[in-house]
Amino acid sequence: VTQVPLTAGPAPRRHSVAVQVGKVRVGGDAPIVVQSMTNTDTEDAASTARQVAELARAGSELVRITVNTPAAAAAVPRIAERLAMMGVDVPLVGDFHYNGHQLLEREPACAEALAKYRINPGNVGFGAKRDTQFASIIEMALRYAKPVRIGVNWGSLDQSMLAALMDENAQRAEPWDASRVAREALIRSALESAAKAEEIGLERDRIILSCKVSGVQELIAVYRDLATRCDYALHLGLTEAGMGSKGITASSAALAVLLQEGIGDTIRISLTPEPGASRTGEVIVAQELLQTMGLRSFTPLVTACPGCGRTTSEFFQVLAKTVQEHVREQMPLWRVKYDGVENLTLAVMGCIVNGPGESKHANIGISLPGNGEAPAAPVFIDGEKAMTLRGDNIANEFVGILDDYVER
Ligand code: SF4
Secondary structure, three states: OOOOOOOOOOOOOOOOOOEEEOOEEEOOOOOOEEEEEOOOOOOOHHHHHHHHHHHHHHOOOEEEEEOOOHHHHHHHHHHHHHHHHOOOOOOEEEEEOOOHHHHHHHOHHHHHHOOEEEEOHHHOOOOOHHHHHHHHHHHHHHHOOOOEEEEEEHHHOOHHHHHHHHHHHHOOOOOOOHHHHHHHHHHHHHHHHHHHHHHHOOOHHHEEEEEEOOOHHHHHHHHHHHHHOOOOEEEEOOOOOEEHHHHHHHHHHHHHHHHHOOOOOEEOOOEEOOOOOOOOHHHHHHHHHHHHOOOOOOOOEEEEOOOOOOOOOOHHHHHHHHHHHHHHHHHHHHHHHOOOHHHOEEEEEOOOOOHHHHHHHOOEEEEOOOOOOOOOEEEEEOOEEEEEEOOOOHHHHHHHHHHHHHHO
16 A cells, blocks of 8 residues: 655646746746647638637747648738737747748747757658658757757657667567557657757757647656656646646546646646637636645636535525636736635625534635525634625625725
């Protein structure tokens, strides 16, 4: 039986070399960074700038955009200009596959406007051209003083690396299983590419690594291994996590284990959005994952009970939703006006069973009357009962009390 520590909290953060990505520091002792990616056509500078702005306002601290064609590369500086006009200051990361060396050479303004280049060693080129094309991108990073993320992905793994490892495995007295061979291929692809980049002259403080797979257990195993074999800053993400609750659950399960072990300097939650839905959902999930684990604070957290047979009216759910939405709507303004507001805790509880107790633990909490209880909702502020609300206007009154508290 593994000895589990009895103290609460994550393991000390793994040591990594910090990397400056525009104004954002990744790794070292910097806070774990939230990032996301657009799904607009980058050639459409207006739509892409709008979505980058939306993601940045939701809390994405880095935003990656696809750079796949000459027209997309030409649009990148225009996107940066539009963002500046909108007052949005967020580092843009260019996602390159197959032709990154050509696009960066052809569009110097794109190479300059991006804060980081993401390259996938499996998609840099094929055969004899691979090494020269990889070297070209690293030389561009050196010329423009930009960091790179060497991002290996299980879906586009370097097949020659995998074939070589399968041959190597066949020689072993006790061959590894296929999963371990694949993990080793991912890790070696990342580490050998990083070593090549260093040989060309890129310093370690300009290199971030990622090795993404779509299975929870494989991702944990890959990063645990990778983390012990280098001190590069690591970007975490479960690739192709899926839609809705499945994507959220799988990403949270995988990333929470790694973050708890001190592994990870920046994260992305790769959710497939519902058709027509905003892309910002993945940013909220990333923030909530870090905040509920106590690793960072972004917004006041609302604790709410699930409700049960003691709360048969919908009023309790409506109040919880009203409070949650109010906090999200107000946060952009609150963040600017009130230092530390992101550390507040709120409680919205359905009855007296756990209501007063949970409310006392929050900065501000309310316990609604459950079935058969007196029609009164005690409000607790900083652990003390401050007032009792009654009648049909409890939701608005509670939101008003919350606003006053924040202002004070
Ligand atoms: Fe049910 Fe009350 Fe517990 Fe909420 S606090 S889950 S309403 S018993």
